[in-house]
Amino acid sequence: xxxxxxxxxxxxxxxxxxxxxxxxxxxxxxxxxxxxxxxxxxxxxxxxxxxxxxxxxxxxxxxxxxxxxxxxxxxxxxxxxxxxxxxxxxxxxxxxxxxxxxxxxxxxxxxxxxxxxxxxxxxxxxxxxxxxxxxxxxxxxxxxxxxxxxxxxxxxxxxxxxxxxxxxxxxxxxxxxxxxxxxxxxxxxxxxxxxxxxxxxxxxxxxxxxxxxxxxxxxxxxxxxxxxxxxxxxxxxxxxxxxxxxxxxxxxxxxxxxxxxxxxxxxxxxxxxxxxxxxxxxxxxxxxxxxxxxxxxxxxxxxxxxxxxxxxxxxxxxxxxxxxxxxxxxxxxxxxxxxxxxxxxxxxxxxxxxxxxxxxxxxxxx
Amino acid sequence: xxxxxxxxxxxxxxxxxxxxxxxxxxxxxxxxxxxxxxxxxxxxxxxxxxxxxxxxxxxxxxxxxxxxxxxxxxxxxxxxxxxxxxxxxxxxxxxxxxxxxxxxxxxxxxxxxxxxxxxxxxxxxxxxxxxxxxxxxxxxxxxxxxxxxxxxxxxxxxxxxxxxxxxxxxxxxxxxxxxxxxxxxxxxxxxxxxxxxxxxxxxxxxxxxxxxxxxxxxxxxxxxxxxxxxxxxxxxxxxxxxxxxxxxxxxxxxxxxxxxxxxxxxxxxxxxxxxxxxxxxxxxxxxxxxxxxxxxxxxxxxxxxxxxxxxxxxxxxxxxxxxxxxxxxxxxxxxxxxxxxxxxxxxxxxxx
Numbered sequence: 001x002x003x004x005x006x007x008x009x010x011x012x013x014x015x016x017x018x019x020x021x022x023x024x025x026x027x028x029x030x031x032x033x034x035x036x037x038x039x040x041x042x043x044x045x046x047x048x049x050x051x052x053x054x055x056x057x058x059x060x061x062x063x064x065x066x067x068x069x070x071x072x073x074x075x076x077x078x079x080x081x082x083x084x085x086x087x088x089x090x091x092x093x094x095x096x097x098x099x100x101x102x103x104x105x106x107x108x109x110x111x112x113x114x115x116x117x118x119x120x121x122x123x124x125x126x127x128x129x130x131x132x133x134x135x136x137x138x139x140x141x142x143x144x145x146x147x148x149x150x151x152x153x154x155x156x157x158x159x160x161x162x163x164x165x166x167x168x169x170x171x172x173x174x175x176x177x178x179x180x181x182x183x184x185x186x187x188x189x190x191x192x193x194x195x196x197x198x199x200x201x202x203x204x205x206x207x208x209x210x211x212x213x214x215x216x217x218x219x220x221x222x223x224x225x226x227x228x229x230x231x232x233x234x235x236x237x238x239x240x241x242x243x244x245x246x247x248x249x250x251x252x253x254x255x256x257x258x259x260x261x262x263x264x265x266x267x268x269x270x271x272x273x274x275x276x277x278x279x280x281x282x283x284x285x286x287x288x289x290x291x292x293x294x295x296x297x298x299x300x301x302x303x304x305x306x307x308x309x310x311x312x313x314x315x316x317x318x319x320x321x322x323x324x325x326x327x328x329x330x331x332x333x334x335x336x337x338x339x340x341x342x343x344x345x346x347x348x349x350x351x352x353x354x355x356x357x358x359x360x361x362x363x364x365x366x
Numbered sequence: 367x368x369x370x371x372x373x374x375x376x377x378x379x380x381x382x383x384x385x386x387x388x389x390x391x392x393x394x395x396x397x398x399x400x401x402x403x404x405x406x407x408x409x410x411x412x413x414x415x416x417x418x419x420x421x422x423x424x425x426x427x428x429x430x431x432x433x434x435x436x437x438x439x440x441x442x443x444x445x446x447x448x449x450x451x452x453x454x455x456x457x458x459x460x461x462x463x464x465x466x467x468x469x470x471x472x473x474x475x476x477x478x479x480x481x482x483x484x485x486x487x488x489x490x491x492x493x494x495x496x497x498x499x500x501x502x503x504x505x506x507x508x509x510x511x512x513x514x515x516x517x518x519x520x521x522x523x524x525x526x527x528x529x530x531x532x533x534x535x536x537x538x539x540x541x542x543x544x545x546x547x548x549x550x551x552x553x554x555x556x557x558x559x560x561x562x563x564x565x566x567x568x569x570x571x572x573x574x575x576x577x578x579x580x581x582x583x584x585x586x587x588x589x590x591x592x593x594x595x596x597x598x599x600x601x602x603x604x605x606x607x608x609x610x611x612x613x614x615x616x617x618x619x620x621x622x623x624x625x626x627x628x629x630x631x632x633x634x635x636x637x638x639x640x641x642x643x644x645x646x647x648x649x650x651x652x653x654x655x656x657x658x659x660x661x662x663x664x665x666x667x668x669x670x671x672x673x674x675x676x677x678x679x680x681x682x683x684x685x686x687x688x689x690x691x692x693x694x695x696x697x698x699x700x701x702x703x704x705x706x707x708x709x710x711x712x713x714x715x716x717x718x
Contacts, residue, residue, distance in 0.1 A: 132456050155533035158532075
């Protein structure tokens with residue numbers, strides 16, 4: 001067996017050039033739900049020297065364990081999903097044109113006029129739209145139906161692309177001042193965070209990292225991952241929308257922002273899939289307060305993370321979610337702040353360092 | 367030899383919204399410098415390149431007009447660090463959400479067009495396609511630095527990088543009409559190897575997408591005897607299959623309609639046949655939607671021809687064209703021009 005890297009155990013992880021480079025590689029890879037190969041390969045390569053055990057399960061989840069030292073170690077599962085929203089080619093038409101279906105929740109209004117990467121070879125394609133010159137004013141009041149759109153790969157694509165191939169948005173990762181702009185920040189931010197936490201795992205716990213599949217089509221990977229890992233508690237590490245844009249009417253306040261950029265990691269108190277164990281919510285919020293790490297409560301409401309599947313697995317697994325706030329999730333490009341990501345990583349590392357068997361001793365209480 | 371793809375990619379990376387053509391004009395200037403005898407800039411910002419003919423003076427003049435300006439957006443306001451915008455040129459607002467853009471502020475800022483969630487918009491504005499006044503541009507900066515770097519009136523270009531598809535298809539923004547500037551470059555290059563009697567005035571025109579300002583003014587300066595307008599035309603593709611659209615990558619369009627002098631049409635058709643350059647008659651029953659609308663009525667009137675390069679998804683950031691058609695257009699124009707004899711104008715007459 002290869003000798004493990006021991007250099008960084010317990011140190012506080014930071015977001016620097018190498019972490020950004022890793023995130024860039026993760027974001028530029030395409031891993032549409034059900035075909036997570038590219039991201040899985042990056043993850044396996046990154047963690048092979050760090051984890052004590054690594055396996056790929058029946059659905060394609062990467063399950064990695066890093067054991068701590070000493071007695072009474074709490075088994076903490078961290079879950080971040082590898083998959084992203086995207087498309088599947090479903091029908092070939094003439095002249096290099098292909099019909100496609102959406103995979104995951106993609107607003108159809110985000111499709112016309114975008115470039116995409118098709119298949120493992122990342123073949124360039126575009127989703128065009130009818131020229132404005134040929135539309136009527138009435139027509140422009142209606143959405144462009146997905147069924148009318150095609151992915152265009154050029155007239156000589158031949159059999160290089162076939163129905164069944166996946167496609168993702170072709171946006172390239174970029175740093176914009178204090179921000180990151182990339183596709184699939186949901187949830188490559190979580191994947192990169194988990195890799196860093198594995199590298200810097202505190203010693204008093206067993207860290208069970210699940211890089212999950214098929215989150216965007218029903219939290220399917222997380223369910224079997226949680227069963228297999230059988231943890232004492234779980235944290236889903238994800239990205240959540242920041243709807244912190246100005247209200248159209250300047251006199252009207254935007255009071256439904258879900259989360260805000262620059263306000264730090266978002267801790268969940270309730271979404272449509274999970275009512276987290278309040279002991280874990282308090283654990284995170286108190287850690288943030290004591291360590292002086294910015295942190296926000298996600299406004300209770302819709303949405304969901306892998307925690308939605310994990311907390312109902314086996315006899316129940318106390319779970320909570322922490323997300324990096326991002327704008328424009330599930331579109332060709334999202335925007336996140338570097339500081340929010342760094343603070344998410346700090347908060348999780350600090351909180352994991354404080355986990356004791358006492359955290360979950362006794363019955364669930366509010 | 368001109369490296370067409372490289373030339374085109376250089377032009378596609380340059381900004382140049384209608385009325386703000388300096389960046390693209392400098393690039394075209396550089397490309398045309400070795401191919402022309404004189405270059406000048408018109409009062410409205412069009413680039414004029416003269417390639418002197420070998421015929422006896424006074425020489426006849428042919429003008430080639432390829433507009434170089436781009437469609438895009440302009441900042442109308444800043445709210446909470448986000449930009450409100452309007453359009454420059456005709457843009458279907460339904461293609462805007464999620465588009466990557468470049469904001470030309472005090473610094474060049476990458477950004478993206480975003481569609482706010484429905485609850486931040488007036489009732490019903492958020493259900494269907496979100497109208498342009500409600501869309502925003504996010505440059506990823508904190509509000510205070512946005513206020514420092516961006517002002518009302520700053521222009522915004524699309525920033526989709528050009529993509530090479532299969533079969534010599536190229537996709538990107540502003541292929542309308544940089545592909546025609548490229549075809550003009552190819553034509554000038556070819557004319558370097560062929561004698562031509564007439565003076566050739568190549569014009570990279572300004573403001574076609576907005577006011578046709580370049581097309582109204584350059585011919586007045588130059589006073590050509592005939593004009594060739596080269597622009598993109600519709601290619602068959604998704605959502606574009608009726609008579610207005612020509613097959614993709616299978617030849618150039620030869621415009622036919624009131625903006626076009628029938629004798630010039632015949633001349634181009636003959637040359638296309640003679641040189642075996644594939645073409646399709648591009649029917650323009652009313653206005654051509656090109657610089658020819660203006661050029662035709664400059665001064666006492668100028669006979670015009672419209673050559674089209676078929677393009678899919680016009681006025682989106684993923685306009686798609688076949689390089690083959692760009693080369694064909696360049697060759698055809700050169701073939702016509704090289705054969706213009708000193709008295710060729712006598713044939714460009716209305717007798718049936």
